[in-house]
Amino acid sequence: xxxxxxxxxxxVNSYSHIFERAKAKAAGKPIRAALVGPNDPDMLTAFARAxxxxxxxxxxxxxxxxxxxxxxxxxxxxxxxxxxxxxxTESAVRRATQMAANNKIDLIVRGRIxxxxxxxxxFAAGPQxxxxxxxxxxxxxxxxxxxxKLLLVTxxxxxxxxxxxxxxxxxxxxxxxxxxxxxxxxRLAILAAVExxxxxxxxxxxxxxxxKMAERGxxxxxxxxxxxxxxxxxxxxxxxxxxxxxxxxxxxxDAMLAPNIETANGIYKAMTLFGxxxxxxxxxxxRVPVSVGSRSDNAQGKYNSILLGVLTA
Amino acid sequence: xxxxxxxxxxxxxxxxxxxxxxxRDGRRKRVVVAGAQDVDVIDAMSQAEADGFLSGILVGDAxxxxxxxxxxxISIDALEIVDKKDVNEAAHYAVKLASxxxxxxxxxxxxxxxxxxxxxxxxxxxxRGKNTLSHCAVLDIPGYHKLLNFTDGGMVVKPDFEQxxxxxxxxVLVGRALGLSPVKVALSAGSDTLSEQMPHTLSDxxxxxxxxxxxxxxxAIHGPMTLDMATSKxxxxxxxxRGTVLGDxxxxxxxxxxxxxxxxxxxxxxxxxVFAGVIVGAKxxxxxxxxxxxxxxxxxxxxxxxVIADHYARIAERGE
Numbered sequence: 204x205x206x207x208x209x210x211x212x213x214x215v216n217s218y219s220h221i222f223e224r225a226k227a228k229a230a231g232k233p234i235r236a237a238l239v240g241p242n243d244p245d246m247l248t249a250f251a252r253a254x255x256x257x258x259x260x261x262x263x264x265x266x267x268x269x270x271x272x273x274x275x276x277x278x279x280x281x282x283x284x285x286x287x288x289x290x291x292t293e294s295a296v297r298r299a300t301q302m303a304a305n306n307k308i309d310l311i312v313r314g315r316i317x318x319x320x321x322x323x324x325x326f327a328a329g330p331q332x333x334x335x336x337x338x339x340x341x342x343x344x345x346x347x348x349x350x351x352k353l354l355l356v357t358x359x360x361x362x363x364x365x366x367x368x369x370x371x372x373x374x375x376x377x378x379x380x381x382x383x384x385x386x387x388x389x390r391l392a393i394l395a396a397v398e399x400x401x402x403x404x405x406x407x408x409x410x411x412x413x414x415k416m417a418e419r420g421x422x423x424x425x426x427x428x429x430x431x432x433x434x435x436x437x438x439x440x441x442x443x444x445x446x447x448x449x450x451x452x453x454x455x456x457d458a459m460l461a462p463n464i465e466t467a468n469g470i471y472k473a474m475t476l477f478g479x480x481x482x483x484x485x486x487x488x489x490r491v492p493v494s495v496g497s498r499s500d501n502a503q504g505k506y507n508s509i510l511l512g513v514l515t516a
Numbered sequence: 517x518x519x520x521x522x523x524x525x526x527x528x529x530x531x532x533x534x535x536x537x538x539x540r541d542g543r544r545k546r547v548v549v550a551g552a553q554d555v556d557v558i559d560a561m562s563q564a565e566a567d568g569f570l571s572g573i574l575v576g577d578a579x580x581x582x583x584x585x586x587x588x589x590i591s592i593d594a595l596e597i598v599d600k601k602d603v604n605e606a607a608h609y610a611v612k613l614a615s616x617x618x619x620x621x622x623x624x625x626x627x628x629x630x631x632x633x634x635x636x637x638x639x640x641x642x643x644r645g646k647n648t649l650s651h652c653a654v655l656d657i658p659g660y661h662k663l664l665n666f667t668d669g670g671m672v673v674k675p676d677f678e679q680x681x682x683x684x685x686x687x688v689l690v691g692r693a694l695g696l697s698p699v700k701v702a703l704s705a706g707s708d709t710l711s712e713q714m715p716h717t718l719s720d721x722x723x724x725x726x727x728x729x730x731x732x733x734x735x736a737i738h739g740p741m742t743l744d745m746a747t748s749k750x751x752x753x754x755x756x757x758r759g760t761v762l763g764d765x766x767x768x769x770x771x772x773x774x775x776x777x778x779x780x781x782x783x784x785x786x787x788x789x790v791f792a793g794v795i796v797g798a799k800x801x802x803x804x805x806x807x808x809x810x811x812x813x814x815x816x817x818x819x820x821x822x823v824i825a826d827h828y829a830r831i832a833e834r835g836e
């Protein structure tokens with residue numbers, strides 16, 4: 204197909220742009236970041252690098268001995284790190300949330316703690332971590348080699364099966380992360396298996412409702428369209444082949460709302476393992492953001508998650 | 517089941533080679549297209565015929581088929597054409613050929629999928645199987661050491677446990693056709709632990725797993741697990757988890773059409789995965805390609821349908 208429209212590429216379209224932005228933000232005042240559960244070698248590497256890059260003021264909460272041992276093995280200089288010796292995970296997370304509530308830290312970085320355990324401890328912290336009018340959600344930021352810009356995906360880690368109201372909250376968090384990393388007015392695809400509305404597929408109907416709400420100004424700060432299948436969302440040829448032509452989003456999505464956690468997690472893991480993507484992820488909506496690497500991320504992926512944490516802090 | 521006479525198929529190239537080898541052994545499959553006035557379908561059929569793995573019967577608007585072929589320099593000399601201008605009539609004709617044993621696989625042309633499947637399921641043709649129809653997206657993902665079947669991302673919107681079990685049986689059948697032994701099935705979830713907040717994880721373990729182990733020979737099934745557990749030994753090692761399916765899954769059994777469809781498409785879009793799609797559950801495989809499929813995807817889809825059809829033929833020959 205010859206006359207496909209040009210896609211819009213925001214000025215911030217790679218992790219090196221995100222890095223520059225994080226650097227500029229931290230230049231005035233490094234972000235106070237607490238690494239909880241420091242015995243994850245890749246996350247520790249990433250954390251040390253962020254310290255060396257003067258993005259963060261490092262605080263370690265966890266098992267001091269394990270931390271020092273890991274440090275010796277990896278040969279980092281983390282002399283500036285404040286260490287709070289709390290070997291037990293639960294106490295470590297509780298301390299981190301207390302510090303967040305008392306404005307002693309700006310960012311939590313998840314080290315070696317199972318995602319489910321971390322989440323339940325964060326929720327257990329109640330108002331020390333949760334904000335009354337905010338939803339906590341997971342936002343992954345991908346930069347596939349085969350896509351000329353960043354692609355935000357939610358929610359791969361917190362919200363299991365969002366209803367329409369929850370989806371509105373997820374969108375709000377998604378838009379705020381996009382804005383924080385420098386993607387203004389993101390083009391947001393509401394994902395489904397198809398790009399038409401079927402009464403037998405509730406996901407398509409909610410997507411259509413969200414599109415209409417955006418059209419009427421009930422969702423701000425983003426172009427919203429759905430239902431869109433994955434290929435129609437990111438491939439202009441697919442969009443036009445399938446007859447989705449007058450859309451501000453199709454073929455050039457900056458962000459995606461998946462219908463459930465399995466789907467978002469599947470995209471995230473698929474891209475981590477096979478997608479030749481740069482990526483990172485952050486949990487937002489709490490008192491401070493939480494940088495979260497996946498176990499399948501390498502040190503670069505975990506470093507990227509810290510960059511996202513710095514920008515959303 | 518296979519008698520071990522085939523090496524397992526682990527790549528899309530091996531899949532195409534197998535289809536060609538079968539044809540060379542006198543087991544060339546006949547594929548009938550319902551509503552063949554679709555340039556992408558004509559092209560895919562022409563190429564597959566030229567590659568030597570199928571004989572094609574194009575049922576549809578003959579004038580339009582010839583015109584499309586001429587305009588796009590597609591050779592259709594070797595393909596049989598049956599003139600049925602009305603798409604519904606074309607569908608009935610194509611399905612009847614399959615029903616009469618004169619075609620081994622059906623391919624969708626220019627008509628809605630649902631219209632074709634309705635005819636496939638029409639009782640008079642006796643092509644219904646005992647299971648629901650389900651879609652298998654068999655992906656050849658660079659970086660993964662074998663094919664991975666995402667199912668069902670195309671037919672059943674939100675399977676209940678009986679449908680999910682039937683989708684599993686259909687996927688195992690595809691695994692057998694690919695020569696896999698055992699077929700390793702990962703039960704997908706948003707996390708690797710059982711959770712009441714994710715009811716399907718409980719239902720999978722309570723219902724699907726025991727039934728599969730009891731009724732399906734030569735299967736390994738494990739879950740709940742996320743995609744990295746299913747496909748990466750490293751992820752499994754990180755968690756200290758063990759199991760024959762971990763990092764080595766053949767089938768990723770998903771819980772909704774959205775999950776199967778979207779995750780598979782993310783791999784096709786960004787990870788250069790080659791995709792072979794097929795609808796199984798009827799007595800003949802049903803193939804569909806879309807204009808956004810690459811030539812390789814179309815060829816792999818047709819090869820998959822032929823390999824599955826050959827598997828059915830061998831079962832019939834053995835009188836099972």
